[in-house]
Amino acid sequence: MVREWVKEKCHLEDRVKDLRKNYTQGELLESSLPESPFGLFHTWFTQASESEAIKEPNAMVLSTQDGDRVDSRIVLLKGLEDSSFLFYSNYESHKGKQLLANDHCTLLFPWVHLERQIIIRGRATKQTEEKSAKYFSSRPRASQLGAWASEQSDPINSREDLQKQLDEIGTKFMDSEVTKPLHWGGYVVHPYEIEFWQGRESRLHDRILYTKIGDSWQTQRLQP
Numbered sequence: 289m290v291r292e293w294v295k296e297k298c299h300l301e302d303r304v305k306d307l308r309k310n311y312t313q314g315e316l317l318e319s320s321l322p323e324s325p326f327g328l329f330h331t332w333f334t335q336a337s338e339s340e341a342i343k344e345p346n347a348m349v350l351s352t353q354d355g356d357r358v359d360s361r362i363v364l365l366k367g368l369e370d371s372s373f374l375f376y377s378n379y380e381s382h383k384g385k386q387l388l389a390n391d392h393c394t395l396l397f398p399w400v401h402l403e404r405q406i407i408i409r410g411r412a413t414k415q416t417e418e419k420s421a422k423y424f425s426s427r428p429r430a431s432q433l434g435a436w437a438s439e440q441s442d443p444i445n446s447r448e449d450l451q452k453q454l455d456e457i458g459t460k461f462m463d464s465e466v467t468k469p470l471h472w473g474g475y476v477v478h479p480y481e482i483e484f485w486q487g488r489e490s491r492l493h494d495r496i497l498y499t500k501i502g503d504s505w506q507t508q509r510l511q512p
């Protein structure tokens with residue numbers, strides 16, 4: 289058994305070691321940079337949305353920190369509000385507790401098929417209750433019930449117990465609209481840095497960092 293595992297491991301290491309790709313799809317030059325990073329974000333997001341290979345262009349990795357612990361997970365971008373990035377979640381989840389302790393966070397769009405990534409550093413605030421409630425009411429009923437039924441990030445004994453929680457919520461709202469739970473809503477990430485990365489040949493990639501200074505944005509090329 290152990291010998292089999294060691295053999296598999298060696299095989300995997302060989303495979304990983306030999307994975308190598310040259311990036312040749314595009315370039316990012318100062319001459320083509322818009323003043324605002326949101327113009328470039330819009331262009332790249334549109335291209336990601338039109339790419340057959342990228343199934344969920346709005347999937348982004350959210351990283352949060354609390355003390356010595358850093359966590360990452362995928363959430364879905366649901367809007368660009370006044371030059372900030374919006375996603376929805378459970379305020380009492382792990383990420384919710386971390387954002388309460390430290391509102392600094394990072395969002396990362398891993399558009400590997402386009403040989404691109406965008407990294408956004410910013411501070412998160414909660415969306416207004418009114419706006420969250422409006423969005424919640426537009427969600428499918430099953431998702432609304434799910435937001436009530438799941439105490440996101442908490443342990444649970446079994447799948448059956450989760451189903452039981454969902455059934456209880458279903459009974460509670462049997463004859464009525466599902467209202468938004470207080471523990472669920474939007475987070476708006478207000479960026480202060482946005483980095484655009486475009487893969488280039490021979491690992492000499494283009495990296496352009498936009499930094500917010502007052503109301504405007506400064507750009508700086510970074511070494512790859």
Ligand SMILES: Cc1cc2nc3c(=O)[nH]c(=O)nc-3n(C[C@H](O)[C@H](O)[C@H](O)COP(=O)(O)O)c2cc1C
Nearest residue numbers: 347361362363364375376377378381382383384441
């Ligand atoms: C494709 C994809 C989309 C997801 N979208 C969301 C989302 O929009 N909001 C959310 O709270 N969790 C979303 N999740 C689940 C999170 O990655 C994560 O498991 C959950 O939010 C609990 O994270 P936490 O325990 O660190 O708080 C998504 C996961 C995947 C794989």
